[in-house]
Amino acid sequence: MEQNIRRTLDFLKHQFDQSVYMSANPMDKKYRLEHTMRVTNIGKEIARGEGFEEETLIIGCLLHDLSYVDTFDSEDDWLNHGRTAAKMARPFLETLNLRQDQIDAICYGIAIHVDDQADFPGERSPLALSIGDCDNIDRFDVYRIHETLKNKLFTDLPYEEQAEYVGNVLGRLNKYKDMEFATKTGTQLWKDRITFQMEFFERLQAQLKASV
Numbered sequence: 001m002e003q004n005i006r007r008t009l010d011f012l013k014h015q016f017d018q019s020v021y022m023s024a025n026p027m028d029k030k031y032r033l034e035h036t037m038r039v040t041n042i043g044k045e046i047a048r049g050e051g052f053e054e055e056t057l058i059i060g061c062l063l064h065d066l067s068y069v070d071t072f073d074s075e076d077d078w079l080n081h082g083r084t085a086a087k088m089a090r091p092f093l094e095t096l097n098l099r100q101d102q103i104d105a106i107c108y109g110i111a112i113h114v115d116d117q118a119d120f121p122g123e124r125s126p127l128a129l130s131i132g133d134c135d136n137i138d139r140f141d142v143y144r145i146h147e148t149l150k151n152k153l154f155t156d157l158p159y160e161e162q163a164e165y166v167g168n169v170l171g172r173l174n175k176y177k178d179m180e181f182a183t184k185t186g187t188q189l190w191k192d193r194i195t196f197q198m199e200f201f202e203r204l205q206a207q208l209k210a211s212v
Contacts, residue, residue, distance in 0.1 A: 004096045008059045011092055012036070012066065019069035032068050035138060039064065042134040042189065049185030052127050053102070060106040060131045063089040064113055082114035106131075129182035137186065140176075140193045145200060159212060166205045173198045 013033070016022050022029035043061035047054040067084035070077075077084075086107040093103045108122030113132035122128065138144075149155075154162060177194045181187040 004055055004098060005058055005062075007096060008062045008092075012062055015066060015069050021071045022069060028068075032065060036062060036065055038138045038141070038143075039134045042137050043130065045189065046130050046134065046183055046185045047127075050126065050130075050183045052130070056098075056102045056105060057127055057130055057134075059093070059096075059098075060109045060128075061134050063092075063106070064110050064131050064135060066110075079115055083111045083117075083119050086111035086118070126182040130186055133181045133183070133186040133190070136181075137189050137193060140190070140197060142196070145197060159208065163205070163208050166201050166208060170198065170201050170205065173201065 016029055016033060019029070022032075040058055040061040043057040044054060046052070047057040064085060065081070066088050067081040070084070072078050072081065089110060090103065090107050093106060098106075104122060105125060105128050108118055108120075108124075109128035109131035111118035111120070111122070112124075112128070113135055116132075152165065154165070157165070173194055177191065177198065179187075179190060181190055
């Protein structure tokens with residue numbers, strides 16, 4: 001198991017290092033690798049909580065955004081990046097000491113993680129679905145709060161725009177809080193993240209109201 005995971009991580013880093021896009025955009029490279037490692041650690045937690053084959057989910061998480069080594073020229077390129085990553089990953093996966101059903105589950109989970117669609121048949125197993133769940137869980141964790149506010153230049157916004165933004169975020173989070181994921185462990189991790197974000201933005205909203 002450890003050898004397959006180590007080889008996958010080495011392959012991923014090599015692909016990132018050889019990428020023209022990543023070389024030209026070092027901050028994107030840094031973020032994508034860090035995001036991938038966070039998604040992988042979430043996958044490890046879900047696998048252990050659900051009794052999945054840890055190796056299978058970890059490798060799927062490591063490779064889920066492999067296609068980011070290429071330049072996305074359109075919205076369709078982004079929308080297809082799961083399916084593209086699955087195509088890129090399969091030849092490498094076939095060099096590992098994995099069963100065919102493991103390879104198929106990994107590729108299917110990677111393919112559907114963006115828009116829930118694959119361009120080849122596969123089983124929507126809890127493990128395959130968990131690759132996308134891990135991705136979503138990380139995108140709603142603490143780092144994303146920091147990243148979003150920084151990119152929004154939140155501290156530079158006028159008060160009215162700050163208040164509107166926070167209100168909109170809370171509205172979206174309220175819609176997301178009762179979502180069910182493929183596993184009990186994944187659902188609990190999701191709810192923990194959403195609860196934390198709601199508490200953060202509710203406190204931020206209260207502080208903004210107290211500022212005028």
